[in-house]
Amino acid sequence: MKINRVSIDDTFAEAFPMKATRVIVTALNETWALHAATAMTGFATSVIACGCEAGIERPLTPTETPDGRPGFAVLLFAMSKKELIKQIQNRVGQCVLTAPTSACFAGIEDGQALPLGKNLRFFGDGHQIAKKLGKRRYWRVPVMDGEFLCEETTGLAAAIGGGNFIILARDQVSALGAAERAIAAMNKVAGVIMPFPGGVVRSGSKVGSKYKALPASTNHLFCPTLRGAVPSELSADVGAVLEIVIDGLDSAAIDEATRVGIRAACRGRDHGVLRISAGNYGGNLGPFHFKLRNILK
Amino acid sequence: MTSLTLRLHADAPAGLELGALTPSALSGKSVAQLARLRIPHGSRTSALGALFDISGEDVMNLRLLGLNHSCHHVGRDMQAGQLEVRGTVGMELGRDMSGGQIKLRGNAGDGVALGMRGGQIEISGDVGERAGGATPGATRGMNEGTLIVHGNAGAHLGERMRRGLILVGGDCGRYCGDRMIAGSIVIFGKCAGDVGHGMRRGTLMLAEMPQRVPALFNDCGEFELGFVPVFARHVASLNKRMGRQLAIFRRASRWCGDMAQGGHGELLIAGARD
Numbered sequence: 401m402k403i404n405r406v407s408i409d410d411t412f413a414e415a416f417p418m419k420a421t422r423v424i425v426t427a428l429n430e431t432w433a434l435h436a437a438t439a440m441t442g443f444a445t446s447v448i449a450c451g452c453e454a455g456i457e458r459p460l461t462p463t464e465t466p467d468g469r470p471g472f473a474v475l476l477f478a479m480s481k482k483e484l485i486k487q488i489q490n491r492v493g494q495c496v497l498t499a500p501t502s503a504c505f506a507g508i509e510d511g512q513a514l515p516l517g518k519n520l521r522f523f524g525d526g527h528q529i530a531k532k533l534g535k536r537r538y539w540r541v542p543v544m545d546g547e548f549l550c551e552e553t554t555g556l557a558a559a560i561g562g563g564n565f566i567i568l569a570r571d572q573v574s575a576l577g578a579a580e581r582a583i584a585a586m587n588k589v590a591g592v593i594m595p596f597p598g599g600v601v602r603s604g605s606k607v608g609s610k611y612k613a614l615p616a617s618t619n620h621l622f623c624p625t626l627r628g629a630v631p632s633e634l635s636a637d638v639g640a641v642l643e644i645v646i647d648g649l650d651s652a653a654i655d656e657a658t659r660v661g662i663r664a665a666c667r668g669r670d671h672g673v674l675r676i677s678a679g680n681y682g683g684n685l686g687p688f689h690f691k692l693r694n695i696l697k
Numbered sequence: 698m699t700s701l702t703l704r705l706h707a708d709a710p711a712g713l714e715l716g717a718l719t720p721s722a723l724s725g726k727s728v729a730q731l732a733r734l735r736i737p738h739g740s741r742t743s744a745l746g747a748l749f750d751i752s753g754e755d756v757m758n759l760r761l762l763g764l765n766h767s768c769h770h771v772g773r774d775m776q777a778g779q780l781e782v783r784g785t786v787g788m789e790l791g792r793d794m795s796g797g798q799i800k801l802r803g804n805a806g807d808g809v810a811l812g813m814r815g816g817q818i819e820i821s822g823d824v825g826e827r828a829g830g831a832t833p834g835a836t837r838g839m840n841e842g843t844l845i846v847h848g849n850a851g852a853h854l855g856e857r858m859r860r861g862l863i864l865v866g867g868d869c870g871r872y873c874g875d876r877m878i879a880g881s882i883v884i885f886g887k888c889a890g891d892v893g894h895g896m897r898r899g900t901l902m903l904a905e906m907p908q909r910v911p912a913l914f915n916d917c918g919e920f921e922l923g924f925v926p927v928f929a930r931h932v933a934s935l936n937k938r939m940g941r942q943l944a945i946f947r948r949a950s951r952w953c954g955d956m957a958q959g960g961h962g963e964l965l966i967a968g969a970r971d
Contacts, residue, residue: 467926503923527961529898531881531924532860533931540924549923 401693406666407675408692413564413646413658414680415688418453418477419484420559420649421514422507424460425496426471436499437472440491444476445596448616452478452487453561453647455593466505467549473507475593477561477647485514488554493520497541497548504548506536508555517541517550560688563592563646563654566604566622566677567665568638574672575640576600578665582644585664591653592646604643604679619679638674651688659695698755700781701731705763709748712738716770718745720757720778720797728754766806772799775816788825791818792832794842807851813839813861817935823848826870829863829882830856837878839863845936852889855882858899864932864939874901877962881928885942896955896962902946904967914954914964921948922965 401408425440427433437456444454457473465471476491478484496504497520506516517539521528524541530552531538537552567582569575583599586592594600609617620626621633622641634641644661648654662676678692703718714737717723723731732746745751753760757778761771764784772780772791782790782801789808791799795815807825810818812832824846829839830853838857845864852870855863858880868886876895883902890908893901925946933940945967952964 466930467923468930469926501923529900529961529963530879531900531928533862533928534934538924538927540922546920547923549927 401696403663403666403676403696404668404671406671406673408662408696409675409677410693411678412680412683412692413562413678413690414683414686415560415562415564415654415690416686417688418447418479418559418561418647419481420475420477420557420647421484421488421554422457422557422649423474423476423488423492423516423554424465424471424505424507425474426460426465426467426469426503426505427499428469428501430459430470432499432501433469433471436496436502437474439495439499441474441476442495444487444491445601447477447479447483447561451483452476452491453593453595454487454491455595455599455647457593458587458590466551467503469503475507475591475647475649477559477593477595481512481514481556484556488514488516489519492516492550493523497523497543497550500545502548503550505551506554508557509536511555511557513553514556516552516554518552520548520550521552523548557649559647559649560651560654561647562686563648563658563688563690564643564679565658565662565692566641566643566679567673568622568634568641568675568677570637570672570674571639575642578671578673579642579644581667582661582665585660586644586646586657589653589657589660591649592657593648594644594646594657596645599644601643601645602641604641607681607685633677635674643679651690654688654690655695658690658692662692662696698758699753700758700760701751701753701756702760702762703745703749703751705749705761705765705768705784706747707763710738710741710743711767713748713768714738714770715761715764715768716773716792718759718761719772719775720759720780721776722774723756723759726756764803769806771801772818775799785822790820791816791844794818804848809846810839810842810844810863812837813842813844815841817843817845819845819847819936821847823867824850826851827853827856829854829858829861839880843935845939849886850884855880858882862932864936866939874899874962877901883932883939883943885939893954893962893964895958897958898961900963900965902943902949902965902967904942904945906966907964910952910964911954913956914952915956915960917951917953917963919948919950922946922951925949 441454454476521539529540541548579600604619605616734745735742769787804822809828831838837859847866849867871889929943949965
């Protein structure tokens with residue numbers, strides 16, 4: 401299979417079940433909402449060492465937010481409900497509560513309730529005020545610029561983490577250009593985040609290492625500088641490889657993100673992209689398999 | 698299916714206790730069974746069929762027409778369904794109601810929504826005293842649900858109210874939010890004196906400065922509170938006009954009190970000060 405002269409491997413991305421939620425962060429203007437959302441999703445590239453994977457799903461217009469102010473939808477993914485609760489509390493508490501004029505709301509209403517403002521309210525030291533409107537409860541926590549408004553809970557969703565595809569290109573510039581085109585297209589897909597910096601990861605990993613303490617190490621099969629030293633997946637003309645990891649609320653969202661991402665990566669006349677592949681562990685570890693050729697049909 | 702409609706005869710006796718006429722209570726009954734239902738009035742009872750003309754069959758959409766001020770306890774213990782009422786009703790409309798919706802086109806007497814625990818009551822006219830208050834002997838008043846009054850409300854509105862929302866389009870009598878424990882009350886008209894007396898928590902939103910702010914409330918200043926737009930959006934989902942009207946609270950004076958009760962309650966008075 402080829403798209404615009406780029407060979408699509410007959411392989412699949414192997415992904416895993418995760419627990420996720422969406423929260424809506426708003427502020428007086430888009431700048432401060434972005435500050436809060438960016439801080440909240442910082443250091444959240446991989447569950448290997450960050451506790452969760454998080455990212456901004458999309459900006460929200462004032463008509464889309466509960467308080468009529470500009471905001472951002474943020475998705476957080478963790479390996480367990482317990483870890484997700486901890487990450488929400490720490491991140492909202494340290495990054496949103498602290499941001500001037502911010503407020504925080506549930507982005508998923510169904511599903512099991514996860515504490516959002518439920519515990520953060522105690523920051524109010526007894527001066528916090530509850531407001532139950534219909535079935536939703538909000539906390540008004542007094543802070544130095546007025547009040548921090550936070551919904552009591554947000555909803556838990558069963559989600560998928562680890563969808564991915566790999567861009568093999570002639571050189572770094574070509575690989576990065578393709579990845580940037582892919583991310584620009586994938587950012588328009590609802591229900592997914594690409595948690596790595598700018599959405600792109602250059603240090604694809606394999607499970608295990610020669611060093612006992614490390615759970616993961618560099619994916620030598622895709623490192624172009626090791627082509628002569630180890631068995632390699634790369635042909636002689638591949639000079640750089642970049643990966644895009646996708647976490648999504650469901651498989652349809654990951655399918656769509658993969659489809660638009662690969663098509664965007666392969667777009668253009670002299671794109672320098674040679675091959676598109678995907679990362680997997682032989683299909684024995686993750687229950688979700690995203691077959692590239694099926695998705696791109 | 699058309700709504701089950703009960704039209705009160707003009708010569709019906711006074712003092713009718715209509716607490717039995719709720720959608721849940723009537724569910725599963727045939728028209729013949731309904732007609733035989735005994736309705737108390739004073740020390741006597743009469744068959745429903747002798748008091749009302751009965752038509753329609755959808756019991757979950759019940760209509761009571763032609764009621765008067767001596768029809769009491771309408772919608773008492775209502776749990777589900779829709780109840781449309783036309784005419785003036787007497788005491789304790791929607792007492793102990795826990796679900797469903799009552800729409801009254803007319804006025805209601807004292808004790809509307811006493812001990813209410815859920816659902817919604819909307820009244821086009823006025824209500825008497827102690828709306829949203831506590832039933833006799835109870836320590837807490839309204840504990841959930843929504844009461845919308847488009848006209849005026851009498852004294853002691855929301856007395857010992859624990860949770861829920863009361864919206865009053867017109868004026869309100871004295872002792873609004875008396876010993877209020879929590880919840881929200883909005884008065885779009887004028888409010889007589891002694892508001893928030895003994896209030897522990899909760900929010901009283903007043904479109905106009907009351908005749909006198911109680912001595913035990915302290916001025917916190919003027920603010921644009923972030924919860925107001927969220928609150929307004931919720932109110933708009935219940936009543937668009939009132940939701941829009943809440944824009945006057947975009948900037949509001951906040952008074953905390955009753956300081957004798959900890960000072961966690963608040964009066965929000967709309968508009969910037971002169």
